[in-house]
Amino acid sequence: MVTQESPFKTRHFSTCSVVGNGGILKGSGCGEEIDASEFVFRCNTAPLDNIYWEDVGKRTNFITMNPGMVSYRYARKRKAMKEGRDKFLRDLSVYADSYLFIEAFLYELNAKRAFLAHEVLRESHAKNTVIFPHPDFVRSTHSYWQERGVKAPRASTGLLVVTVATQMCEEVRLYGFWPFHSDRNNTRLTEHYYDNALPSNSHKITDEFKELQRLHNTGVIRLTTHACQ
Template identity: 60%
Template sequence: MIRDKVPHGTSRPGKEVQLVWQESPFQNKRFDTCSVVGNGGILKGSGCGKKIDASEFVFRFNMAPMGDKYSRDIGNKTSLITINPSMIGYRYGKRKGIDVKSFTHDLSVYGDSYLWIWAFLSKRHASGAFKVQEALRATGARNQVIFPYPLVTGALISFWKKHISAQRPSTGLLLVSLATQMCEEVRLYGFWPFHADRNNQRLNEHYYDNALPTKVHKIPSEFRQLQLLHNTGVVRLTTHPCQ
């Protein structure tokens, strides 16, 4: 099993952040069923919400929108949510720190889920991640922040770069990898890189908008890898309406 570790940062003005490494909160846990929820446009109108929520543990990523508007298709349950460090600065960055009020407001829709941040891809990313952790502590938020151990992140990226010609694998693919180590049965929803479904109906890029994907990732190549995992029984990939 992949074992990650959780650093708790403490800092004072003018002081460097000190990290105390702790064992993963999932070290001795194994979940029977897990849903990994992608953000693909194929989820819109899918009616998959109840099936997603029926899993024991639900992964979501990049703090994608939730709420009554989407619940029938994506569900309401969240066990772990991710945010990329670059998104912290883009969405919530201020001249000195982050917009704590906006961040905690957006995070609240995920309840007391774990907050997973890929903190150690660069020094700049780590700085933003630490600011989020400190902000959540200051507000008394119940979300436990997890920074995956750098060797774990590096091993996952190195593995997938052998199979995918991309600058970096997407958060979705990395989460699928994590789920296979934590769960007996892994169910995937919202992973579909095409702009039309199996019935040739037009789809947006995401279930909530039509923003174009970054060129850093090779999503069609990743999808082929997910199909291989599905065909060999490692995961269950849902690419049709759940009704």
């Protein structure tokens, strides 16, 4: 189903994990710590195969999906999506009955892709609740971070989710947010924990990381940039 107002309007959580997709998660052993939070956010339908569980955990309460992934992974047109529905539902099933957050309203093409995904979920009686964030919220979030020094056309999905989490959670713990290709011990890292695909040029991830460090240093969030005990 799709909700017409925030399902979190009167709900708050003591501890939340926000899981980015950075290569620093590979070999981190952070999975158990991530899953120990009351609520777990994940970004961009990143893979959750069991080979990753030790490092990234396996619980999900809130997952984002980029509308572009609908056409990239499954289908470009409505008719073709019907043929790709089984793969779509199978991929989404690893996140159980989590909330599915899709930015739908900033661009017309995004809206078509997002509504197509929602239609497939509705027709399949999936248990996921779809959240289409209000465009004013998305625009105001982008504007806020631009004013803070993130000089990019728009904030990344990861930064958007961190913003959401700070409004819902007493303690926000971040994992997998690291924009560099080597860790603190100068060990080479892949771009993501699951592949080495290049990031989008529309984001300024290093600017975003500086802001996350500032929030960490002021106690607003806890930014994990090392292996977990």
